[in-house]
Amino acid sequence: TQFGAEGVRGYYIDLRVKAEAPVWPHESLGVLEDRLWVRVHQWGLGAYERYLAGEGEQWLRNALDVGEYALSQQVAGGDRDGLWLNRLPYTKTFQLAAGWPSAMAQGEGASLLVRLHRETGEQRWADAARRAVRAMSLPSDAGGVQATLDGRPWPEEYPTSPPSYVLNGG
Numbered sequence: 001t002q003f004g005a006e007g008v009r010g011y012y013i014d015l016r017v018k019a020e021a022p023v024w025p026h027e028s029l030g031v032l033e034d035r036l037w038v039r040v041h042q043w044g045l046g047a048y049e050r051y052l053a054g055e056g057e058q059w060l061r062n063a064l065d066v067g068e069y070a071l072s073q074q075v076a077g078g079d080r081d082g083l084w085l086n087r088l089p090y091t092k093t094f095q096l097a098a099g100w101p102s103a104m105a106q107g108e109g110a111s112l113l114v115r116l117h118r119e120t121g122e123q124r125w126a127d128a129a130r131r132a133v134r135a136m137s138l139p140s141d142a143g144g145v146q147a148t149l150d151g152r153p154w155p156e157e158y159p160t161s162p163p164s165y166v167l168n169g170g
């Protein structure tokens with residue numbers, strides 16, 4: 001509902017439902033180290049959406065707190081610079097060992113950081129967003145999230161071998 005042609009503002013999917021109450025970290029997330037980065041970033045985007053909808057300054061503070069947490073956990077340096085790594089294995093649809101990244105989490109994390117940059121003007125948010133996007137070029141077989149489909153890059157929500165090509169994540 002806050003998305004518009006005037007530039008980055010609201011997220012194209014209204015994620016307010018992901019941010020249940022203006023308390024970070026919210027109890028619905030449980031232990032943060034056990035949460036997939038997709039869930040954490042969606043919570044932050046939902047908080048920011050609630051702020052834009054006029055639900056109070058606390059929501060912006062919560063979105064900023066999520067951003068601070070994301071920055072503190074983003075890989076710094078090396079081949080995987082800019083990635084967020086899920087700390088637990090994924091054993092539902094695919095079998096992924098702890099330490100796996102997700103293109104969906106990368107994109108949503110970068111989206112949150114871009115919005116925080118727009119809101120605050122602080123360059124560190126933009127820099128971290130660029131690192132998150134740049135990290136998406138690391139091939140899945142090298143610990144990243146990029147596969148190829150018909151010779152073109154494909155962002156993997158679940159970086160598997162062979163590639164899984166999950167459309168939602170791409």
